[in-house]
Amino acid sequence: MLKGDLVGLRARHEADIPVLRTELYDDVVTGSRADSRPWRPLRPDTKDPRLVGDDTDPGHVPFSVVELAGDTLIGTATMWGIDTHHRSAHIGLGLLPSARGKGYGTDVVAVLCHYGFVVRGLHRLQIETLADNFPMLRAAERNGFVREGVLRSSSWVMGEFLDEVLLGLLAEDWQGN
Numbered sequence: 001m002l003k004g005d006l007v008g009l010r011a012r013h014e015a016d017i018p019v020l021r022t023e024l025y026d027d028v029v030t031g032s033r034a035d036s037r038p039w040r041p042l043r044p045d046t047k048d049p050r051l052v053g054d055d056t057d058p059g060h061v062p063f064s065v066v067e068l069a070g071d072t073l074i075g076t077a078t079m080w081g082i083d084t085h086h087r088s089a090h091i092g093l094g095l096l097p098s099a100r101g102k103g104y105g106t107d108v109v110a111v112l113c114h115y116g117f118v119v120r121g122l123h124r125l126q127i128e129t130l131a132d133n134f135p136m137l138r139a140a141e142r143n144g145f146v147r148e149g150v151l152r153s154s155s156w157v158m159g160e161f162l163d164e165v166l167l168g169l170l171a172e173d174w175q176g177n
Contacts, residue, residue, distance in 0.1 A: 002063075002115055004107040009063035009077050009115070016064045016073055017051045018044070023096045024076065025051070032158050033130060034094055051076075058082065061115075065093065065108055074099035077108050079116060087123040089116055093136075105139035110176065113143055117171045124170055130155060131163035145169045 001010040021042070025031045031039040054060065059082040065075040075095035082089040091112045095104055109127075116122040127145060129136040141147075145167040153161035 001066075002111050002119075003068060004111040004114075006068060006102075006107040007074070007104050007111065008066045008068050008071075009108070009111050010066060012051070012062050012064045012076075019073055019096075020051055020064075020076055020094075024094050029158060033133070036155065058084075065095070065104070067099070067104070074104060075108070077112055079112060079120075082120070082122075087121065088126065089120070089122055089124075090126050090128065091116065092127065092129075093139075100135065105135055106142045109139045109143045109145075113169065113174055114176055117174055117176070122171065124168060126169075127167040128164055129167070130157070131165050137165060137167075140167045140169075143169070144173055144175045146173075 001008045021044075024034065026041075028039050051062075059080065061079045061082070063077040064073055065077050066072060067074050073096070075093060077091070077093045079089050079091050091109070093105060093108045093112070095108075113125060116125045125145075127136070127140050128151075129140070131150065146169065147165055148168045149166045151164040151166060154164045155162045
């Protein structure tokens with residue numbers, strides 16, 4: 001397990017999947033904002049690729065996020081699009097509604113940065129998030145990410161186009177050095 005001050009990132013357990021599906025992905029609004037694909041209902045026995053990890057894909061690393069104080073599942077974290085040639089990747093996270101607003105997001109981003117820069121030896125990490133996702137923007141910027149651009153009206157979410165913010169962080173600029 002990778003540990004931060006408040007959270008740990010560990011492998012996804014089978015028991016995590018129903019909780020994450022119910023709390024994060026069955027909700028149409030939350031699911032639509034978190035995924036670039038259209039929301040659709042999934043059967044409980046579906047091997048949902050957002051939740052079920054593929055250990056054979058070296059470019060995608062899904063984590064379950066647990067609160068260290070009680071080892072309680074509080075969300076997901078992901079590193080994807082890992083490019084070993086350019087030494088870059090994308091990161092993202094999703095917290096259960098009960099875990100939001102407690103500083104966990106900032107800690108999750110910090111632990112993902114440690115994983116990317118120290119464990120994987122990457123040079124650049126990138127985040128794409130909706131322009132009105134203020135908690136993610138704050139968590140990224142508190143960890144040294146810089147806004148690099150806005151993709152205007154690039155995301156279709158619940159009947160409207162929304163802007164997406166692109167943030168980047170280089171290993172040499174990372175605060176954890």
